[in-house]
Amino acid sequence: MPDTQTERILVIGIGNEFRRDDGVGIAVARQLKKILPETVKVIEQNGEASALMEAWKGAEFVIVIDAVSxxxxxGTIHRLSFKDESRFKIRSQGSTHSFGLTEAIALSRYLNxxxxxxxxFGIEGVDYAQGSGFSPDVLSSVDLVVEQIGDLLQSGRIDPS
Amino acid sequence: MHQENEDRSFKVEALARVEGEGGLTVKMKDGKVADVQLRIFEPPRFFEAFLRDRQFTEAPDITARICGICPVAYQMSASHAMEDACGVTVGGALRDLRRMLYCGEWIESHTLHVYMLHAPDFLGYDSGIHMAKDFPDIVERGLRLKKIGNTLMTLLGGRSVHPVNVRLGGFYRVPTRSEMAALKPDLEWAREAALQTVQWVAGFEFPDFEQDYTFVSLRHASEYPINEGRIVSNKGLDIAISEYEQHFAEEHVAHSTALHSRLDGNKLYFVGPMARYNLNFDRLPDAVQKAAEAAGLRQQCRNPFQGIIIRSLEILYACEESLRIIDNYKPPKLPSVAVPPKDAIGYGCTEAPRGLLYHRYRIEGNGKIREAKIVPPTSQNQRIIEDDLSRLIPKIIDFPQDKLKHRCEQAIRNYDPCISCSTHFLDLKIEEAD
Structure with a gap:
């Protein structure tokens, strides 16, 4: 199968698995990797903007899972479309340490x-301290998000094959 | 927020477009600058303390974690210091590869600063992202250029953030000739893009602000300084790296978790690309010297706002130098030379993207680190940044508050401060009561 087709759908789990709830995107991606067909590319990233842009370049449909504050x-699951411009506020006054998903979406939009x-899929976290393991509400959302994404990809709207 | 318009004191709570978290407080009294404080409130990092008792071979990887933007600088200063302690010199192709890895970091770090952090100041945008809306082609060029820096770091360092392939004495794995050659097309494109970057930023408007700085950088016998050389200034300093602490001292100030540095008593000094350029113009290849001339720069440049041109020239230099290294490359027989530990003190000083980065270690014969000292460039530049601001503000005191604040932030960004790198803490002594 040509690369272009296998990489049409891309799933990106974002986070740091050593900062508790921040790692929830990574955990979801790892579970999805086990259940989704090989034609769906599932990757893990730390959320740095230019790497995200590089990753989704050329992809048709992208699902991103990240912790949200x-x-x-x-444990609340937020579902946002990239098109929903007003919900992604650019933190222009932040340092480069906050150059992440929101900025990657805005920059990709301007650069076409x-x-x-x-x-x-944003999962509301509460504990971002050092260490591994999730707070209980976040943990119970992991399976839910995995299920929602699985359903979405099998619903026919997005064809993973 | 500080009030009273007549005294015009102000505060920038959190500085934008710098690496890490810091702020600025300017206190005015009777129309004069009474106090300027670059506040660094990012928590201290304790790296020097937790290096103690670790193995000397671990220093490059542990200190690389100090910074996500300039990990190579830490790896190189640490490696050179340890090799100095153990009496080992790394030469030939391994030396060249280290230089090229460092070039990758210069390309990446400088491009990020030039395009995304500093250029928006000159063009009147809040951020590189807002700038991309009007200048998509330029921002795209910047992102591609930065990525080529990453690619160099990935090949030589194993990955682009916190490289894992550096070890004392060299590398774990060295690239093949064909892997090196494969980088050439990208680097040739990058060289052209860097030249365009120089031309682009040279067209910006620069505030009239020349100062009589004391510039400090490495100087090498034959090359533009990266990993080796003597520490020199334009005011007569010329010392070996091992003499650094006889001339430079650090002190703690209440408003910053980063130590402030002084030269020979209480002198202010300036490290970074502009210092390197002023002290080593004659070491730049013809093509870079010509680009500087075409950009309207003389061999000496004392306007820190023009630092953006010099950073762009250093991107061009890093591309030229990488291409030169690729053309001469013959893989070494072994990826590293042996570095057996010795009971000794070692010194290392290299040119991080933001300037001089000094390491000193005392190690034991069994390889345990007894003592570590790290002086990053941003802590060395803190005082000169504050000094610039106290000289700049009187000139622009009639600006509306917003513009005044913005110009101050721009002046801080002239130094590309890396606040995360610079945070330290005083030695903590706990005395037990009887």
Missing amino acids: SGAKP CLPEEGLV
């Missing part, structure tokens, strides 16, 4: 390399 109840469709 919005003040919502821990945003995937046709992109979906972010």
